[in-house]
Amino acid sequence: MSKRTINKREKRAAILKAAAEAFKGRRYDEVKLDEIARNAGVGKGTLYLYFENKEELFVALACDGATGVAARIRAIADSAGSYRQRLFSFGREFSEFAGQRHGLIRLLEQSPSPTLTEKMHTQHAEVKKAVLHLFEQGIKEGALRDDLPLTTMECMLIGALFFRVRMLERTNTRVEVESILNFFWNAAAVENQPQAHSDA
Amino acid sequence: MSKRTINKREKRAAILKAAAEAFKGRRYDEVKLDEIARNAGVGKGTLYLYFENKEELFVALACDGATGVAARIRAIADSAGSYRQRLFSFGREFSEFAGQRHGLIRLLEQSPSPTLTEKMHTQHAEVKKAVLHLFEQGIKEGALRDDLPLTTMECMLIGALFFRVRMLERTNTRVEVESILNFFWNAAAVENQPQAHSDA
Amino acid sequence: MSKRTINKREKRAAILKAAAEAFKGRRYDEVKLDEIARNAGVGKGTLYLYFENKEELFVALACDGATGVAARIRAIADSAGSYRQRLFSFGREFSEFAGQRHGLIRLLEQSPSPTLTEKMHTQHAEVKKAVLHLFEQGIKEGALRDDLPLTTMECMLIGALFFRVRMLERTNTRVEVESILNFFWNAAAVENQPQAHSDA
Amino acid sequence: MSKRTINKREKRAAILKAAAEAFKGRRYDEVKLDEIARNAGVGKGTLYLYFENKEELFVALACDGATGVAARIRAIADSAGSYRQRLFSFGREFSEFAGQRHGLIRLLEQSPSPTLTEKMHTQHAEVKKAVLHLFEQGIKEGALRDDLPLTTMECMLIGALFFRVRMLERTNTRVEVESILNFFWNAAAVENQPQAHSDA
DNA sequence: AATGAATGAGCGTTCATTCAT
DNA sequence: TATGAATGAACGCTCATTCAT
Numbered sequence: 001m002s003k004r005t006i007n008k009r010e011k012r013a014a015i016l017k018a019a020a021e022a023f024k025g026r027r028y029d030e031v032k033l034d035e036i037a038r039n040a041g042v043g044k045g046t047l048y049l050y051f052e053n054k055e056e057l058f059v060a061l062a063c064d065g066a067t068g069v070a071a072r073i074r075a076i077a078d079s080a081g082s083y084r085q086r087l088f089s090f091g092r093e094f095s096e097f098a099g100q101r102h103g104l105i106r107l108l109e110q111s112p113s114p115t116l117t118e119k120m121h122t123q124h125a126e127v128k129k130a131v132l133h134l135f136e137q138g139i140k141e142g143a144l145r146d147d148l149p150l151t152t153m154e155c156m157l158i159g160a161l162f163f164r165v166r167m168l169e170r171t172n173t174r175v176e177v178e179s180i181l182n183f184f185w186n187a188a189a190v191e192n193q194p195q196a197h198s199d200a
Numbered sequence: 201m202s203k204r205t206i207n208k209r210e211k212r213a214a215i216l217k218a219a220a221e222a223f224k225g226r227r228y229d230e231v232k233l234d235e236i237a238r239n240a241g242v243g244k245g246t247l248y249l250y251f252e253n254k255e256e257l258f259v260a261l262a263c264d265g266a267t268g269v270a271a272r273i274r275a276i277a278d279s280a281g282s283y284r285q286r287l288f289s290f291g292r293e294f295s296e297f298a299g300q301r302h303g304l305i306r307l308l309e310q311s312p313s314p315t316l317t318e319k320m321h322t323q324h325a326e327v328k329k330a331v332l333h334l335f336e337q338g339i340k341e342g343a344l345r346d347d348l349p350l351t352t353m354e355c356m357l358i359g360a361l362f363f364r365v366r367m368l369e370r371t372n373t374r375v376e377v378e379s380i381l382n383f384f385w386n387a388a389a390v391e392n393q394p395q396a397h398s399d400a
Numbered sequence: 401m402s403k404r405t406i407n408k409r410e411k412r413a414a415i416l417k418a419a420a421e422a423f424k425g426r427r428y429d430e431v432k433l434d435e436i437a438r439n440a441g442v443g444k445g446t447l448y449l450y451f452e453n454k455e456e457l458f459v460a461l462a463c464d465g466a467t468g469v470a471a472r473i474r475a476i477a478d479s480a481g482s483y484r485q486r487l488f489s490f491g492r493e494f495s496e497f498a499g500q501r502h503g504l505i506r507l508l509e510q511s512p513s514p515t516l517t518e519k520m521h522t523q524h525a526e527v528k529k530a531v532l533h534l535f536e537q538g539i540k541e542g543a544l545r546d547d548l549p550l551t552t553m554e555c556m557l558i559g560a561l562f563f564r565v566r567m568l569e570r571t572n573t574r575v576e577v578e579s580i581l582n583f584f585w586n587a588a589a590v591e592n593q594p595q596a597h598s599d600a
Numbered sequence: 601m602s603k604r605t606i607n608k609r610e611k612r613a614a615i616l617k618a619a620a621e622a623f624k625g626r627r628y629d630e631v632k633l634d635e636i637a638r639n640a641g642v643g644k645g646t647l648y649l650y651f652e653n654k655e656e657l658f659v660a661l662a663c664d665g666a667t668g669v670a671a672r673i674r675a676i677a678d679s680a681g682s683y684r685q686r687l688f689s690f691g692r693e694f695s696e697f698a699g700q701r702h703g704l705i706r707l708l709e710q711s712p713s714p715t716l717t718e719k720m721h722t723q724h725a726e727v728k729k730a731v732l733h734l735f736e737q738g739i740k741e742g743a744l745r746d747d748l749p750l751t752t753m754e755c756m757l758i759g760a761l762f763f764r765v766r767m768l769e770r771t772n773t774r775v776e777v778e779s780i781l782n783f784f785w786n787a788a789a790v791e792n793q794p795q796a797h798s799d800a
Numbered sequence: 801a802a803t804g805a806a807t808g809a810g811c812g813t814t815c816a817t818t819c820a821t
Numbered sequence: 822t823a824t825g826a827a828t829g830a831a832c833g834c835t836c837a838t839t840c841a842t
Contacts, residue, residue: 167351
């Protein structure tokens with residue numbers, strides 16, 4: 001890797017860092033490129049050497065690293081240890097990811113340009129697949145109940161982990177990841193014996 | 201209520217309806233007041249007779265009805281029937297609310313002006329309190345376990361219900377509300393006997 | 401014509417007047433919309449109520465009135481009087497047109513957007529056709545020689561009239577329109593007896 | 601002339617060639633230095649080693665060669681042969697010059713900075729003087745009529761030759777140079793006997 | 801009360817110019 | 822000498838907001 005490349009990477013990273021800070025808890029239109037440039041320590045024009053325009057910078061910000069997460073989740077799923085341990089590892093890993101990305105994901109959920117939305121979805125679909133893979137593995141290993149829809153499990157666990165970040169950010173309410181994982185485990189693990197109910 | 205007032209209400213409602221449509225899946229800055237006025241069938245200047253400015257219109261959009269929901273949740277909590285039935289009623293009611301409001305909530309989670317955020321939080325705090333009230337009641341009645349933090353329960357249930365809407369909207373994946381409620385009930389109801397675990 | 405319309409016309413005219421002044425002897429990029437707006441006594445945004453963008457304003461400036469000229473030329477061609485008189489009337493009329501429009505035509509001869517160039521060409525083609533019509537009439541009436549290509553006559557007369565304006569503007573050299581017309585008449589009128597030459 | 605100098609000249613020529621191509625039929629502001637540099641096969645910064653700035657490059661483009669033309673016109677004027685032959689030689693020479701420079705002249709007619717305009721005018725004044733010299737010579741030799749203002753002749757001949765190029769470029773209408781020269785000769789040569797007219 | 805023409809602050813973006821290498 | 826990454830001044834354009842009617 002040439003010196004030039006290193007500098008390029010560094011500068012790109014500096015811009016993204018400044019952008020991440022700027023977008024934290026702010027609306028897309030509230031964030032000015034002037035601010036990002038200033039905080040990144042570069043000229044405004046320089047932004048355009050690294051990103052096509054504001055939206056591309058924005059998308060890069062949200063996509064950067066998402067791929068890494070999917071890989072890490074798979075690594076956890078395939079690591080040694082009891083399934084419960086792996087699930088909890090996943091929970092902690094995902095929480096960290098959610099904590100870092102939640103604000104941006106919220107922003108991205110509003111449509112920028114169609115093409116960019118797609119780009120982002122591709123990235124996040126990877127994460128989703130990795131999560132489903134984890135659940136399937138749990139069922140195959142006999143650790144997770146096989147009578148629960150995968151999507152329901154995803155909805156419960158991922159939804160709770162995301163909501164946890166939201167509570168933390170918005171109302172400063174701290175919910176323990178362990179607590180959520182235990183709750184999930186209570187309902188989804190085979191070792192617990194859930195009774196069937198007859199709804200009225 | 202005078203005819204005048206009725207007209208005012210109707211026009212206000214028309215504006216909010218047009219705004220709701222406009223904000224659906226779009227960024228705050230992508231929505232133009234021109235568009236809202238046109239779709240509401242009023243002049244652009246008229247918007248300012250009903251709302252202070254764009255942000256207030258926006259906040260009104262998200263807050264309108266939130267109070268109603270809090271009241272309805274309380275009504276459900278205090279209605280007759282088994283706790284399980286009441287919890288499930290709540291779930292269905294809240295899902296509908298979330299379905300209608302999710303897009304807006306996402307928008308609101310980006311901070312407009314501080315004062316407006318606060319205003320909105322007051323509204324949503326009502327809903328939150330009603331939810332916690334429901335849980336407390338369940339514990340008091342002996343239907344819900346008392347060893348789970350309220351915030352964890354909130355996180356699991358509300359998080360899942362919100363995430364369900366998100367999945368529906370973004371990936372067209374349908375998750376049954378009943379399925380989520382059953383999952384929650386499995387873990388949180390007293391009638392199920394959770395075993396303590398020993399972590400390795 | 402409603403009061404509204406009158407105001408619109410007036411304002412549009414004021415803008416075009418300011419623009420004409422601004423573009424006089426300046427490059428397209430040297431003319432700022434700020435300046436035009438200020439001199440027209442309107443806000444910058446107002447320009448966009450009357451013109452799509454800078455280029456459209458620019459084209460409107462050059463096209464406005466061109467249609468009128470074509471009509472006036474035809475009127476002269478079809479008026480009473482000897483052909484010589486009509487030709488001289490045309491020359492004076494066209495000179496005035498050229499004097500007013502020359503600067504703009506020069507600008508327009510550099511391609512703005514393709515669609516706009518076309519628009520302008522349509523306008524100017526009208527003038528060109530009117531000129532050729534005048535020549536054809538002269539030949540039919542037996543006033544002009546029929547052994548000269550129409551395009552050559554156009555080239556001589558129109559070219560000279562345009563160049564006259566150029567000289568006036570750039571080097572402050574005054575050339576009489578009458579002098580040019582006499583020169584043209586000398587070579588093109590039937591009453592003069594040109595001898596054929598044999599080129600070596 | 602050292603090898604170094606030759607290289608300099610070559611590179612300078614390459615830049616001017618690329619610039620000529622770029623400015624052909626485009627507005628000053630539509631031409632980017634990036635493009636010129638790329639097409640000239642040099643770096644962007646290199647342009648500034650050969651030209652002060654964009655405007656100077658632009659002016660150099662238009663002036664380069666103009667001096668040569670003035671010299672060539674004088675040479676033709678002072679060459680052997682009948683005046684008619686010399687006049688026609690001049691016409692052909694000037695047409696070629698006009699064809700090459702016309703687009704640029706149009707550009708230059710919009711004022712860059714005052715100092716640059718002056719610089720350019722100095723150059724073109726040379727050409728103008730050479731033309732007038734040619735006419736004076738014709739009169740002195742008794743070939744051209746002495747009752748026509750020099751400026752009128754200039755206006756007719758030069759105006760027509762420029763307009764011819766314009767017609768060629770814009771409307772693809774071909775007008776023969778010979779035809780124009782004959783027309784001019786008809787009106788301006790002594791050998792033809794123009795009658796005085798009595799205007800009505 | 802209702803309108804929509806008018807406004808101008810403010811933004812994203814471009815590109816001539818510079819300068820470290 | 823040659824380069825091209827970096828810069829920031831400057832501009833076209835938008836759109837929330839106002840106000841005369």
